[in-house]
Amino acid sequence: MQWETVIGLEVHVQLATQSKIFSGASTAFGAEPNTQACAIDLGLPGVLPVLNEGAVAMAVQFGLAIDAEIPETSLFERKNYFYPDLPKGYQTSQMAQPIVGRGEVEIVLDDDVRKRVRIHHAHLEEDAGKSLHEDFHGMSGIDLNRAGTPLLEIVSEPDMRSAKEAVAYIRALHAIVTYLGISDGNMAEGSMRCDVNVSVRPKGQETLGTRAEIKNVNSFRFVERAIEFEVERQIEVIEDGGKVVQETRLYDPDQDETRSMRTKEEANDYRYFPCPDLLPVMLDSAYIEHQRSTLPELPTEKRNRFETRLGLSAYDAGVLSSTRPMAEYFEAVLVVCGDAKQAANWVQGELSAHLNRENIDISNSPVTPEQLGGLISRVLDDTINGKAAKQVFAALWNNEGQSADEIIDTRGLKQVTDTGAIEAMIDQVIANSPVQVAQYRDAAPEKRGKMIGYFVGQVMKASRGTANPQQVNGLLKQKLDEA
Amino acid sequence: MAIEHADVLRAAHLARLGLNSDAEAAGYVDDLTRILEMVDRLQAVDTDGIAPLSHPLDTTQRLRPDEVTETNQRDAFQACAPETADGLYLVPRVVE
Numbered sequence: 001m002q003w004e005t006v007i008g009l010e011v012h013v014q015l016a017t018q019s020k021i022f023s024g025a026s027t028a029f030g031a032e033p034n035t036q037a038c039a040i041d042l043g044l045p046g047v048l049p050v051l052n053e054g055a056v057a058m059a060v061q062f063g064l065a066i067d068a069e070i071p072e073t074s075l076f077e078r079k080n081y082f083y084p085d086l087p088k089g090y091q092t093s094q095m096a097q098p099i100v101g102r103g104e105v106e107i108v109l110d111d112d113v114r115k116r117v118r119i120h121h122a123h124l125e126e127d128a129g130k131s132l133h134e135d136f137h138g139m140s141g142i143d144l145n146r147a148g149t150p151l152l153e154i155v156s157e158p159d160m161r162s163a164k165e166a167v168a169y170i171r172a173l174h175a176i177v178t179y180l181g182i183s184d185g186n187m188a189e190g191s192m193r194c195d196v197n198v199s200v201r202p203k204g205q206e207t208l209g210t211r212a213e214i215k216n217v218n219s220f221r222f223v224e225r226a227i228e229f230e231v232e233r234q235i236e237v238i239e240d241g242g243k244v245v246q247e248t249r250l251y252d253p254d255q256d257e258t259r260s261m262r263t264k265e266e267a268n269d270y271r272y273f274p275c276p277d278l279l280p281v282m283l284d285s286a287y288i289e290h291q292r293s294t295l296p297e298l299p300t301e302k303r304n305r306f307e308t309r310l311g312l313s314a315y316d317a318g319v320l321s322s323t324r325p326m327a328e329y330f331e332a333v334l335v336v337c338g339d340a341k342q343a344a345n346w347v348q349g350e351l352s353a354h355l356n357r358e359n360i361d362i363s364n365s366p367v368t369p370e371q372l373g374g375l376i377s378r379v380l381d382d383t384i385n386g387k388a389a390k391q392v393f394a395a396l397w398n399n400e401g402q403s404a405d406e407i408i409d410t411r412g413l414k415q416v417t418d419t420g421a422i423e424a425m426i427d428q429v430i431a432n433s434p435v436q437v438a439q440y441r442d443a444a445p446e447k448r449g450k451m452i453g454y455f456v457g458q459v460m461k462a463s464r465g466t467a468n469p470q471q472v473n474g475l476l477k478q479k480l481d482e483a
Numbered sequence: 484m485a486i487e488h489a490d491v492l493r494a495a496h497l498a499r500l501g502l503n504s505d506a507e508a509a510g511y512v513d514d515l516t517r518i519l520e521m522v523d524r525l526q527a528v529d530t531d532g533i534a535p536l537s538h539p540l541d542t543t544q545r546l547r548p549d550e551v552t553e554t555n556q557r558d559a560f561q562a563c564a565p566e567t568a569d570g571l572y573l574v575p576r577v578v579e
Contacts, residue, residue: 017549024552033570038553042560054549075537082499084574131577141571269497274537279544
Protein backbone atom coordinates (compact mmCIF):
# COMPACT_ATOMS: atom_id res chain seq x y z
CA MET A 1 0.00 0.00 0.00
CA GLN A 2 1.13 3.55 -0.77
CA TRP A 3 0.93 5.83 2.25
CA GLU A 4 0.65 9.58 2.41
CA THR A 5 1.99 11.55 5.36
CA VAL A 6 -0.01 14.49 6.67
CA ILE A 7 1.69 17.02 8.94
CA GLY A 8 0.46 20.11 10.73
CA LEU A 9 2.58 22.19 13.09
CA GLU A 10 2.06 24.36 16.09
CA VAL A 11 5.11 26.55 16.48
CA HIS A 12 5.65 28.56 19.65
CA VAL A 13 7.76 31.61 18.98
CA GLN A 14 9.18 33.46 21.96
CA LEU A 15 8.75 37.16 21.27
CA ALA A 16 11.74 39.44 21.75
CA THR A 17 10.12 41.86 24.18
CA GLN A 18 12.04 43.40 27.07
CA SER A 19 9.31 42.64 29.59
CA LYS A 20 6.72 39.91 30.12
CA ILE A 21 3.39 39.80 28.33
CA PHE A 22 1.36 40.85 31.39
CA SER A 23 3.97 42.24 33.80
CA GLY A 24 6.98 44.52 33.91
CA ALA A 25 9.40 41.71 34.84
CA SER A 26 12.42 41.21 32.58
CA THR A 27 12.51 38.42 29.98
CA ALA A 28 16.33 38.29 29.77
CA PHE A 29 17.66 34.76 29.33
CA GLY A 30 19.89 33.07 31.87
CA ALA A 31 19.15 35.00 35.08
CA GLU A 32 19.38 33.44 38.55
CA PRO A 33 16.26 31.33 39.26
CA ASN A 34 13.14 33.29 40.20
CA THR A 35 14.83 36.70 40.18
CA GLN A 36 12.65 37.72 37.22
CA ALA A 37 9.35 36.34 38.48
CA CYS A 38 7.21 39.13 39.95
CA ALA A 39 3.91 38.97 41.83
CA ILE A 40 1.89 38.86 38.58
CA ASP A 41 4.02 36.04 37.14
CA LEU A 42 3.62 34.12 40.39
CA GLY A 43 -0.14 34.56 40.32
CA LEU A 44 -0.27 36.06 43.79
CA PRO A 45 -3.72 37.20 44.96
CA GLY A 46 -4.86 40.68 44.06
CA VAL A 47 -2.60 41.30 41.08
CA LEU A 48 -3.85 42.62 37.76
CA PRO A 49 -2.20 41.67 34.46
CA VAL A 50 -1.78 44.49 31.92
CA LEU A 51 -1.07 43.60 28.29
CA ASN A 52 2.32 44.53 26.81
CA GLU A 53 1.96 46.70 23.70
CA GLY A 54 5.27 45.37 22.36
CA ALA A 55 3.88 41.83 22.23
CA VAL A 56 0.74 43.05 20.46
CA ALA A 57 2.82 44.96 17.88
CA MET A 58 4.98 41.89 17.17
CA ALA A 59 1.98 39.62 16.73
CA VAL A 60 0.37 42.12 14.35
CA GLN A 61 3.62 42.44 12.36
CA PHE A 62 3.75 38.69 11.97
CA GLY A 63 0.12 38.64 10.85
CA LEU A 64 0.77 41.31 8.24
CA ALA A 65 3.89 39.47 7.04
CA ILE A 66 1.85 36.36 6.23
CA ASP A 67 -1.01 38.34 4.67
CA ALA A 68 -3.34 37.35 7.46
CA GLU A 69 -6.49 39.04 8.52
CA ILE A 70 -6.06 41.04 11.75
CA PRO A 71 -9.43 41.06 13.49
CA GLU A 72 -10.52 44.32 15.09
CA THR A 73 -11.19 42.54 18.39
CA SER A 74 -9.26 39.77 20.04
CA LEU A 75 -9.75 38.18 23.39
CA PHE A 76 -7.76 36.51 26.15
CA GLU A 77 -9.01 33.33 27.73
CA ARG A 78 -7.92 31.09 30.54
CA LYS A 79 -6.77 27.58 29.69
CA ASN A 80 -7.11 25.63 32.90
CA TYR A 81 -4.78 22.84 33.94
CA PHE A 82 -2.61 21.99 36.91
CA TYR A 83 1.12 21.79 36.82
CA PRO A 84 3.63 23.16 39.32
CA ASP A 85 5.33 25.42 36.77
CA LEU A 86 1.99 27.14 36.15
CA PRO A 87 1.32 28.78 39.52
CA LYS A 88 -2.03 30.35 38.61
CA GLY A 89 -3.59 27.02 37.62
CA TYR A 90 -4.33 28.45 34.17
CA GLN A 91 -2.42 29.75 31.20
CA THR A 92 -3.64 33.03 29.79
CA SER A 93 -4.05 32.32 26.10
CA GLN A 94 -6.40 32.96 23.21
CA MET A 95 -8.77 30.57 21.48
CA ALA A 96 -12.07 31.84 20.12
CA GLN A 97 -10.77 35.22 18.94
CA PRO A 98 -7.02 35.11 18.32
CA ILE A 99 -5.04 38.21 17.35
CA VAL A 100 -4.01 36.84 13.92
CA GLY A 101 -6.47 35.13 11.57
CA ARG A 102 -5.95 33.00 8.46
CA GLY A 103 -2.78 33.56 6.45
CA GLU A 104 -0.24 31.83 4.23
CA VAL A 105 3.47 31.05 4.28
CA GLU A 106 5.41 30.21 1.13
CA ILE A 107 7.98 27.45 1.50
CA VAL A 108 10.80 26.57 -0.88
CA LEU A 109 11.57 22.93 -1.61
CA ASP A 110 14.31 21.25 -3.64
CA ASP A 111 14.80 22.53 -7.20
CA ASP A 112 13.21 25.84 -6.20
CA VAL A 113 9.71 24.29 -6.08
CA ARG A 114 7.40 26.64 -4.16
CA LYS A 115 4.44 25.61 -2.03
CA ARG A 116 1.99 27.53 0.12
CA VAL A 117 1.18 26.39 3.63
CA ARG A 118 -2.03 27.80 5.06
CA ILE A 119 -1.93 29.25 8.56
CA HIS A 120 -5.07 28.59 10.55
CA HIS A 121 -4.38 31.37 13.04
CA ALA A 122 -1.72 32.68 15.44
CA HIS A 123 -2.41 33.65 19.03
CA LEU A 124 -0.68 35.31 21.94
CA GLU A 125 -0.14 33.47 25.19
CA GLU A 126 2.16 33.34 28.18
CA ASP A 127 4.89 30.77 28.69
CA ALA A 128 5.06 28.59 31.80
CA GLY A 129 8.02 28.23 34.16
CA LYS A 130 10.53 25.41 34.19
CA SER A 131 10.55 22.29 36.32
CA LEU A 132 13.90 20.85 37.31
CA HIS A 133 13.78 17.21 38.21
CA GLU A 134 17.30 16.79 39.55
CA ASP A 135 17.41 15.54 43.04
CA PHE A 136 16.15 18.00 45.59
CA HIS A 137 15.58 15.28 48.21
CA GLY A 138 12.77 13.77 46.21
CA MET A 139 11.28 17.16 45.34
CA SER A 140 11.16 19.06 42.04
CA GLY A 141 12.58 22.56 41.77
CA ILE A 142 10.57 25.29 40.03
CA ASP A 143 12.07 28.31 38.27
CA LEU A 144 9.40 30.80 37.26
CA ASN A 145 11.63 33.28 35.40
CA ARG A 146 10.15 32.10 32.10
CA ALA A 147 6.56 32.29 33.39
CA GLY A 148 4.77 35.10 31.57
CA THR A 149 7.22 35.35 28.69
CA PRO A 150 5.19 36.24 25.59
CA LEU A 151 4.71 33.50 23.02
CA LEU A 152 3.13 33.65 19.60
CA GLU A 153 1.70 30.25 18.78
CA ILE A 154 1.44 29.80 15.02
CA VAL A 155 -0.94 27.02 14.02
CA SER A 156 -0.74 25.65 10.47
CA GLU A 157 -3.30 23.69 8.53
CA PRO A 158 -2.31 20.04 7.91
CA ASP A 159 -0.78 21.04 4.57
CA MET A 160 2.63 19.38 4.72
CA ARG A 161 3.22 15.99 3.15
CA SER A 162 6.76 15.08 4.21
CA ALA A 163 9.35 15.72 6.89
CA LYS A 164 11.26 17.84 4.35
CA GLU A 165 8.23 20.08 3.82
CA ALA A 166 7.80 20.45 7.57
CA VAL A 167 11.43 21.51 7.94
CA ALA A 168 11.12 23.94 5.02
CA TYR A 169 8.06 25.41 6.73
CA ILE A 170 9.85 25.90 10.04
CA ARG A 171 12.79 27.46 8.21
CA ALA A 172 10.40 29.84 6.47
CA LEU A 173 8.81 30.82 9.80
CA HIS A 174 12.25 31.22 11.34
CA ALA A 175 13.29 33.54 8.51
CA ILE A 176 10.10 35.60 8.82
CA VAL A 177 10.30 36.12 12.60
CA THR A 178 14.00 36.92 12.55
CA TYR A 179 13.63 39.29 9.58
CA LEU A 180 10.86 41.03 11.48
CA GLY A 181 13.07 41.05 14.57
CA ILE A 182 10.17 39.79 16.68
CA SER A 183 12.18 36.80 17.94
CA ASP A 184 15.84 35.92 18.19
CA GLY A 185 14.89 32.52 16.72
CA ASN A 186 17.42 30.80 18.97
CA MET A 187 16.16 27.23 18.95
CA ALA A 188 18.78 25.98 21.41
CA GLU A 189 17.49 28.43 24.03
CA GLY A 190 13.90 27.45 23.27
CA SER A 191 12.91 30.59 21.36
CA MET A 192 11.15 28.37 18.80
CA ARG A 193 9.48 25.15 19.90
CA CYS A 194 7.38 22.90 17.72
CA ASP A 195 4.53 20.55 18.38
CA VAL A 196 4.20 18.28 15.35
CA ASN A 197 0.91 16.62 14.43
CA VAL A 198 1.55 13.58 12.26
CA SER A 199 -0.83 11.10 10.67
CA VAL A 200 -0.74 8.75 7.70
CA ARG A 201 -3.46 7.69 5.28
CA PRO A 202 -3.62 5.47 2.20
CA LYS A 203 -2.74 7.54 -0.86
CA GLY A 204 -5.88 8.89 -2.46
CA GLN A 205 -7.97 8.77 0.71
CA GLU A 206 -9.68 12.04 1.65
CA THR A 207 -10.26 11.64 5.37
CA LEU A 208 -7.33 12.16 7.68
CA GLY A 209 -5.84 9.32 9.69
CA THR A 210 -5.64 9.44 13.49
CA ARG A 211 -2.83 11.73 14.49
CA ALA A 212 -0.18 11.66 17.14
CA GLU A 213 1.20 14.91 18.51
CA ILE A 214 4.94 15.06 19.10
CA LYS A 215 5.63 17.69 21.74
CA ASN A 216 8.43 20.18 22.09
CA VAL A 217 10.76 19.35 19.27
CA ASN A 218 13.41 22.04 19.30
CA SER A 219 15.69 21.78 16.30
CA PHE A 220 15.27 21.57 12.52
CA ARG A 221 17.07 18.23 12.48
CA PHE A 222 14.98 16.72 15.29
CA VAL A 223 11.76 17.76 13.57
CA GLU A 224 12.82 15.85 10.48
CA ARG A 225 13.94 12.76 12.40
CA ALA A 226 10.96 12.72 14.76
CA ILE A 227 8.55 12.83 11.82
CA GLU A 228 10.42 10.14 9.92
CA PHE A 229 10.40 7.84 12.92
CA GLU A 230 6.74 8.53 13.70
CA VAL A 231 5.59 7.91 10.10
CA GLU A 232 7.34 4.54 10.03
CA ARG A 233 5.87 3.63 13.39
CA GLN A 234 2.31 4.49 12.37
CA ILE A 235 2.54 2.61 9.06
CA GLU A 236 3.89 -0.41 10.90
CA VAL A 237 1.06 -0.28 13.46
CA ILE A 238 -1.57 -0.15 10.71
CA GLU A 239 0.05 -2.78 8.50
CA ASP A 240 0.23 -5.12 11.49
CA GLY A 241 -3.54 -4.78 11.80
CA GLY A 242 -3.47 -2.30 14.69
CA LYS A 243 -4.84 1.22 15.10
CA VAL A 244 -3.00 4.47 15.72
CA VAL A 245 -4.21 6.02 18.97
CA GLN A 246 -4.55 9.75 19.37
CA GLU A 247 -1.90 10.61 21.91
CA THR A 248 0.94 12.91 22.86
CA ARG A 249 4.42 11.58 22.22
CA LEU A 250 7.90 12.81 23.07
CA TYR A 251 10.86 12.65 20.71
CA ASP A 252 14.02 11.31 22.33
CA PRO A 253 17.02 12.42 20.24
CA ASP A 254 19.40 10.00 21.99
CA GLN A 255 17.36 6.92 21.08
CA ASP A 256 16.05 8.59 17.87
CA GLU A 257 12.48 7.49 18.61
CA THR A 258 9.17 8.87 19.83
CA ARG A 259 7.55 7.57 23.00
CA SER A 260 4.02 7.80 24.30
CA MET A 261 3.60 10.49 26.98
CA ARG A 262 -0.03 10.21 27.90
CA THR A 263 -3.14 9.29 25.99
CA LYS A 264 -5.34 12.30 25.47
CA GLU A 265 -8.40 10.88 27.19
CA GLU A 266 -9.13 14.29 28.64
CA ALA A 267 -8.17 15.91 25.37
CA ASN A 268 -8.89 19.63 25.26
CA ASP A 269 -10.78 19.64 28.50
CA TYR A 270 -9.09 22.85 29.41
CA ARG A 271 -12.40 24.59 30.17
CA TYR A 272 -11.43 27.80 28.38
CA PHE A 273 -13.33 30.88 29.43
CA PRO A 274 -12.76 34.61 28.85
CA CYS A 275 -10.22 36.02 31.30
CA PRO A 276 -12.08 38.45 33.55
CA ASP A 277 -8.82 40.32 34.29
CA LEU A 278 -8.23 41.27 30.67
CA LEU A 279 -10.57 43.31 28.53
CA PRO A 280 -11.10 42.76 24.82
CA VAL A 281 -8.16 44.06 22.76
CA MET A 282 -9.30 46.48 20.07
CA LEU A 283 -6.93 47.35 17.23
CA ASP A 284 -8.02 50.09 14.87
CA SER A 285 -6.90 50.38 11.26
CA ALA A 286 -4.54 53.27 12.07
CA TYR A 287 -2.63 51.06 14.50
CA ILE A 288 -2.48 48.19 12.01
CA GLU A 289 -1.36 50.48 9.18
CA HIS A 290 1.32 51.92 11.44
CA GLN A 291 2.62 48.40 12.10
CA ARG A 292 2.51 47.68 8.37
CA SER A 293 4.71 50.72 7.73
CA THR A 294 7.42 49.25 9.99
CA LEU A 295 7.70 45.96 8.06
CA PRO A 296 11.06 45.31 6.42
CA GLU A 297 11.41 43.57 3.07
CA LEU A 298 10.55 39.94 3.86
CA PRO A 299 12.60 36.83 2.99
CA THR A 300 10.46 35.71 0.05
CA GLU A 301 10.36 39.20 -1.44
CA LYS A 302 14.10 39.52 -1.03
CA ARG A 303 14.76 36.13 -2.58
CA ASN A 304 12.58 36.95 -5.57
CA ARG A 305 14.23 40.34 -6.04
CA PHE A 306 17.73 38.80 -5.83
CA GLU A 307 16.71 36.38 -8.57
CA THR A 308 14.76 38.61 -10.93
CA ARG A 309 16.32 42.04 -10.45
CA LEU A 310 19.91 41.11 -9.59
CA GLY A 311 20.05 38.06 -11.88
CA LEU A 312 21.35 35.69 -9.22
CA SER A 313 20.73 31.95 -9.50
CA ALA A 314 17.88 30.46 -7.46
CA TYR A 315 20.48 28.80 -5.24
CA ASP A 316 22.46 31.99 -4.58
CA ALA A 317 19.28 33.97 -3.97
CA GLY A 318 18.14 31.34 -1.47
CA VAL A 319 21.39 31.26 0.48
CA LEU A 320 21.85 35.04 0.53
CA SER A 321 18.28 35.72 1.68
CA SER A 322 18.25 32.91 4.25
CA THR A 323 18.96 35.22 7.17
CA ARG A 324 18.58 38.95 7.51
CA PRO A 325 22.21 39.60 8.58
CA MET A 326 23.44 37.62 5.56
CA ALA A 327 21.15 39.51 3.19
CA GLU A 328 22.10 42.87 4.68
CA TYR A 329 25.80 42.07 4.44
CA PHE A 330 25.47 41.03 0.81
CA GLU A 331 23.49 44.13 -0.09
CA ALA A 332 26.02 46.39 1.62
CA VAL A 333 28.82 44.75 -0.37
CA LEU A 334 26.79 45.21 -3.54
CA VAL A 335 26.29 48.93 -2.88
CA VAL A 336 30.07 49.41 -2.79
CA CYS A 337 31.16 47.17 -5.69
CA GLY A 338 28.08 47.25 -7.92
CA ASP A 339 28.45 43.68 -9.20
CA ALA A 340 25.87 41.27 -7.76
CA LYS A 341 27.43 38.09 -9.11
CA GLN A 342 30.89 38.96 -7.72
CA ALA A 343 29.41 40.08 -4.40
CA ALA A 344 27.46 36.80 -4.18
CA ASN A 345 30.56 34.74 -4.97
CA TRP A 346 32.73 36.47 -2.40
CA VAL A 347 30.13 36.37 0.38
CA GLN A 348 29.34 32.69 -0.19
CA GLY A 349 32.93 31.76 -1.01
CA GLU A 350 35.92 33.31 0.71
CA LEU A 351 33.92 35.09 3.43
CA SER A 352 31.67 32.16 4.38
CA ALA A 353 34.64 29.79 4.37
CA HIS A 354 36.50 32.01 6.86
CA LEU A 355 33.38 32.55 9.01
CA ASN A 356 32.61 28.82 9.13
CA ARG A 357 36.18 27.87 9.89
CA GLU A 358 36.27 30.15 12.92
CA ASN A 359 32.59 29.70 13.75
CA ILE A 360 31.83 33.43 13.60
CA ASP A 361 28.39 34.83 12.78
CA ILE A 362 28.29 37.08 9.72
CA SER A 363 27.04 39.98 11.85
CA ASN A 364 30.38 39.81 13.72
CA SER A 365 32.55 39.42 10.61
CA PRO A 366 36.00 40.97 11.07
CA VAL A 367 35.84 42.03 7.42
CA THR A 368 33.18 44.70 6.98
CA PRO A 369 30.94 44.76 3.91
CA GLU A 370 32.53 48.09 2.93
CA GLN A 371 36.01 46.51 3.04
CA LEU A 372 34.90 43.49 1.00
CA GLY A 373 33.09 45.73 -1.49
CA GLY A 374 36.26 47.80 -1.85
CA LEU A 375 38.29 44.67 -2.47
CA ILE A 376 35.90 43.41 -5.14
CA SER A 377 36.03 46.81 -6.85
CA ARG A 378 39.79 46.48 -7.22
CA VAL A 379 39.32 43.03 -8.81
CA LEU A 380 36.68 44.38 -11.16
CA ASP A 381 38.86 47.29 -12.35
CA ASP A 382 41.85 44.93 -12.81
CA THR A 383 43.94 46.67 -10.16
CA ILE A 384 44.67 43.26 -8.66
CA ASN A 385 44.39 39.72 -9.93
CA GLY A 386 42.46 36.90 -8.21
CA LYS A 387 45.49 35.59 -6.40
CA ALA A 388 46.36 38.94 -4.89
CA ALA A 389 42.70 39.44 -3.98
CA LYS A 390 42.85 36.41 -1.72
CA GLN A 391 45.95 37.82 -0.05
CA VAL A 392 44.18 41.14 0.47
CA PHE A 393 41.16 39.37 1.92
CA ALA A 394 43.34 37.44 4.36
CA ALA A 395 45.02 40.69 5.42
CA LEU A 396 41.64 42.37 5.98
CA TRP A 397 40.47 39.32 7.96
CA ASN A 398 43.55 39.57 10.20
CA ASN A 399 43.05 43.29 10.59
CA GLU A 400 46.38 44.08 8.93
CA GLY A 401 45.01 47.10 7.12
CA GLN A 402 42.02 49.42 7.00
CA SER A 403 41.06 48.93 3.39
CA ALA A 404 41.88 46.90 0.31
CA ASP A 405 43.51 49.98 -1.28
CA GLU A 406 45.80 50.45 1.69
CA ILE A 407 46.89 46.81 1.68
CA ILE A 408 47.41 46.79 -2.09
CA ASP A 409 49.60 49.89 -1.76
CA THR A 410 51.71 48.87 1.21
CA ARG A 411 52.30 45.36 -0.11
CA GLY A 412 52.79 46.36 -3.73
CA LEU A 413 50.10 43.99 -4.94
CA LYS A 414 48.97 46.19 -7.80
CA GLN A 415 48.67 44.05 -10.86
CA VAL A 416 51.44 44.59 -13.39
CA THR A 417 49.87 45.05 -16.81
CA ASP A 418 52.73 46.97 -18.37
CA THR A 419 53.85 44.73 -21.26
CA GLY A 420 57.41 45.98 -21.06
CA ALA A 421 57.75 45.11 -17.38
CA ILE A 422 56.28 41.66 -17.89
CA GLU A 423 58.53 41.01 -20.88
CA ALA A 424 61.56 41.92 -18.82
CA MET A 425 60.60 39.37 -16.20
CA ILE A 426 59.95 36.75 -18.86
CA ASP A 427 63.35 37.34 -20.45
CA GLN A 428 64.94 36.91 -17.06
CA VAL A 429 63.12 33.62 -16.42
CA ILE A 430 64.00 32.28 -19.86
CA ALA A 431 67.65 33.20 -19.34
CA ASN A 432 67.65 31.40 -15.98
CA SER A 433 66.02 28.22 -17.23
CA PRO A 434 68.04 26.98 -20.24
CA VAL A 435 67.28 23.30 -19.58
CA GLN A 436 63.51 23.81 -19.39
CA VAL A 437 63.55 26.08 -22.41
CA ALA A 438 65.39 23.44 -24.46
CA GLN A 439 62.93 20.74 -23.35
CA TYR A 440 60.02 22.97 -24.26
CA ARG A 441 61.31 23.77 -27.66
CA ASP A 442 62.07 20.08 -28.38
CA ALA A 443 58.57 19.03 -27.40
CA ALA A 444 55.72 18.50 -29.83
CA PRO A 445 53.40 21.55 -29.98
CA GLU A 446 50.47 19.65 -28.38
CA LYS A 447 52.61 18.91 -25.30
CA ARG A 448 53.80 22.46 -24.87
CA GLY A 449 50.51 23.66 -23.37
CA LYS A 450 51.24 21.74 -20.20
CA MET A 451 54.91 22.59 -20.06
CA ILE A 452 54.31 26.31 -20.17
CA GLY A 453 52.88 26.13 -16.65
CA TYR A 454 56.38 25.99 -15.20
CA PHE A 455 57.36 29.27 -16.83
CA VAL A 456 54.10 31.00 -15.86
CA GLY A 457 54.77 29.97 -12.27
CA GLN A 458 58.30 31.37 -12.37
CA VAL A 459 57.18 34.70 -13.82
CA MET A 460 54.33 35.02 -11.32
CA LYS A 461 56.81 34.28 -8.56
CA ALA A 462 59.21 36.90 -9.91
CA SER A 463 56.36 39.41 -9.89
CA ARG A 464 55.36 38.35 -6.35
CA GLY A 465 51.96 37.35 -7.72
CA THR A 466 51.18 40.73 -9.22
CA ALA A 467 51.61 40.10 -12.95
CA ASN A 468 48.45 39.77 -14.99
CA PRO A 469 48.29 35.98 -15.57
CA GLN A 470 46.62 36.21 -18.99
CA GLN A 471 49.27 38.60 -20.23
CA VAL A 472 52.05 36.46 -18.84
CA ASN A 473 50.65 33.43 -20.62
CA GLY A 474 50.30 35.16 -23.96
CA LEU A 475 53.71 36.81 -23.92
CA LEU A 476 55.46 33.64 -22.75
CA LYS A 477 53.98 31.66 -25.61
CA GLN A 478 55.17 34.25 -28.11
CA LYS A 479 58.70 34.32 -26.74
CA LEU A 480 59.12 30.58 -26.27
CA ASP A 481 57.60 29.69 -29.61
CA GLU A 482 59.43 32.36 -31.63
CA ALA A 483 62.81 30.65 -31.58
CA MET B 484 -29.45 19.62 30.54
CA ALA B 485 -29.13 17.03 33.29
CA ILE B 486 -26.01 16.67 35.37
CA GLU B 487 -25.07 13.35 36.89
CA HIS B 488 -22.99 12.11 39.75
CA ALA B 489 -20.14 11.16 37.38
CA ASP B 490 -20.10 14.67 35.86
CA VAL B 491 -19.60 16.18 39.30
CA LEU B 492 -16.75 13.81 40.11
CA ARG B 493 -15.10 14.60 36.78
CA ALA B 494 -15.45 18.37 37.21
CA ALA B 495 -14.09 18.08 40.74
CA HIS B 496 -11.13 16.09 39.48
CA LEU B 497 -10.37 18.63 36.73
CA ALA B 498 -10.53 21.46 39.28
CA ARG B 499 -8.58 19.41 41.83
CA LEU B 500 -11.37 19.76 44.38
CA GLY B 501 -11.58 17.06 47.03
CA LEU B 502 -15.12 15.84 47.73
CA ASN B 503 -15.38 14.14 51.11
CA SER B 504 -18.38 11.94 50.59
CA ASP B 505 -21.01 10.77 48.17
CA ALA B 506 -23.46 12.95 50.02
CA GLU B 507 -21.34 16.02 49.33
CA ALA B 508 -21.19 15.09 45.64
CA ALA B 509 -24.95 14.59 45.61
CA GLY B 510 -25.40 18.10 47.03
CA TYR B 511 -23.39 19.47 44.10
CA VAL B 512 -25.49 17.48 41.65
CA ASP B 513 -28.55 19.32 42.99
CA ASP B 514 -26.89 22.76 43.08
CA LEU B 515 -25.40 22.47 39.63
CA THR B 516 -28.62 21.11 38.18
CA ARG B 517 -30.46 24.20 39.43
CA ILE B 518 -27.76 26.48 37.99
CA LEU B 519 -27.99 24.75 34.64
CA GLU B 520 -31.76 25.11 34.69
CA MET B 521 -31.27 28.81 35.04
CA VAL B 522 -28.79 28.73 32.14
CA ASP B 523 -31.41 26.91 30.08
CA ARG B 524 -33.85 29.69 30.80
CA LEU B 525 -31.25 32.27 29.66
CA GLN B 526 -30.66 30.24 26.50
CA ALA B 527 -34.32 30.69 25.60
CA VAL B 528 -33.83 34.43 25.11
CA ASP B 529 -33.61 35.42 21.44
CA THR B 530 -30.08 36.77 20.98
CA ASP B 531 -29.97 36.79 17.17
CA GLY B 532 -27.92 39.69 15.91
CA ILE B 533 -26.36 40.45 19.28
CA ALA B 534 -22.58 40.17 19.53
CA PRO B 535 -21.41 37.86 22.33
CA LEU B 536 -20.30 39.77 25.40
CA SER B 537 -16.97 38.63 26.78
CA HIS B 538 -16.73 41.21 29.51
CA PRO B 539 -19.32 43.23 31.40
CA LEU B 540 -17.32 46.48 31.22
CA ASP B 541 -17.94 48.48 28.08
CA THR B 542 -14.32 49.39 27.55
CA THR B 543 -11.21 47.93 25.95
CA GLN B 544 -7.87 46.69 27.16
CA ARG B 545 -5.29 49.32 28.03
CA LEU B 546 -1.81 48.50 26.74
CA ARG B 547 1.38 48.86 28.74
CA PRO B 548 4.65 50.07 27.12
CA ASP B 549 7.24 47.30 26.79
CA GLU B 550 9.49 48.33 29.68
CA VAL B 551 11.03 46.48 32.59
CA THR B 552 9.54 48.01 35.74
CA GLU B 553 9.83 45.16 38.23
CA THR B 554 12.83 44.56 40.46
CA ASN B 555 14.03 41.34 42.00
CA GLN B 556 11.96 40.55 45.10
CA ARG B 557 12.74 36.87 45.28
CA ASP B 558 13.56 36.86 48.98
CA ALA B 559 10.23 38.48 49.89
CA PHE B 560 8.24 36.09 47.71
CA GLN B 561 10.11 33.02 48.87
CA ALA B 562 9.65 33.95 52.53
CA CYS B 563 6.07 32.66 52.26
CA ALA B 564 6.91 29.56 50.18
CA PRO B 565 6.75 26.24 52.04
CA GLU B 566 10.14 25.12 50.78
CA THR B 567 12.92 26.53 48.60
CA ALA B 568 16.47 25.57 47.62
CA ASP B 569 19.07 27.33 45.46
CA GLY B 570 16.49 30.00 44.64
CA LEU B 571 13.99 27.41 43.38
CA TYR B 572 10.51 26.75 44.74
CA LEU B 573 10.34 23.12 45.81
CA VAL B 574 7.24 21.04 45.11
CA PRO B 575 6.41 17.36 45.45
CA ARG B 576 8.29 15.52 42.73
CA VAL B 577 6.69 15.79 39.31
CA VAL B 578 7.11 12.71 37.16
CA GLU B 579 6.70 13.16 33.42
